[in-house]
Amino acid sequence: MSLYNRNFIKLDINLEKTVKIGEGSNSKVYKYNDIAIKKYCSYTLYPIDEKVFEIISSIKNKHLIELYELFTMIDDKEYERNIELYLSKKTKFVIDGYTSKYYNQERINPLNENSSYLLQNIEELKELFDLFSYKNILAKDLNEDNSLITTKGIIIIDPDFYKFCDLNYNQLINRNNVEFLHYIRALFLWYGNPKKVYPYLRKLISEQRYSIDEIEKDLKKVKKPIHLFDE
DSSP states (O other): OEETTEEEEEOOOOGGGSEEEEEOSSEEEEEETTEEEEEEOTTOSOOOOHHHHHHHHHOOOTTBOOEEEEEEOOOHHHHHHHHHHHHTTSSOOOOOEEEEEOOOOOBOOGGGSOHHHHHHHHHHHHHHHHHHHHTTEEOOOOSGGGEEEETTEEEEOOOTTOEEOOOOHHHHHHHHHHHHHHHHHHHHHHHSOHHHHHHHHHHHHHTTOOSHHHHHHHHTTSSSGGGGGOO
16 A cells, blocks of 8 residues: 555564663654664554655655654554555554664764764754755754764654644745754753853843854854853
């Protein structure tokens, strides 16, 4: 069965025999060979949108999770019936989760790296967010838990709450720029001492310099991002 030009598979793996590598408020994540399996909890009301999944999975970018397949875990009889109903457009398919690439990389504190690390990642992530806007995707729920920050770069790994938006490019790019700015600001708060980070952020706001461009200018003045917050 084709789903936005992809296959919607029935997962036949016994998750009890895999390794659980993560757990959130609405899902659990398991490792099976080189694959990560995200299984939604039964009470999850809003699994990832099918169209968003298809668009995100079509984007090949080193800063974005590589998605593989949506899956269901219903039995064979229900599976066949669900396909029949889905193809006749009488129902949505049951989404129990999805598979993706498993990233076996150690996390780092980006503020302790050379400033060029964060500058490069900011520039490349900005390009990715512009691509989201071009493809009518609004990025949401960007936080530490939904990111892998490694020596090889920052990888966004959880697009579950991204939205497909019927807005023009300029409107959407403005909204994505706000989301991206909050994301970079949050990096400082996650990995730095809030007592030192807050004065820096307040200074940016008070001087009306609160933008990615201004943060990049400041980063170029220091050897490491953590030095922005030195007293």
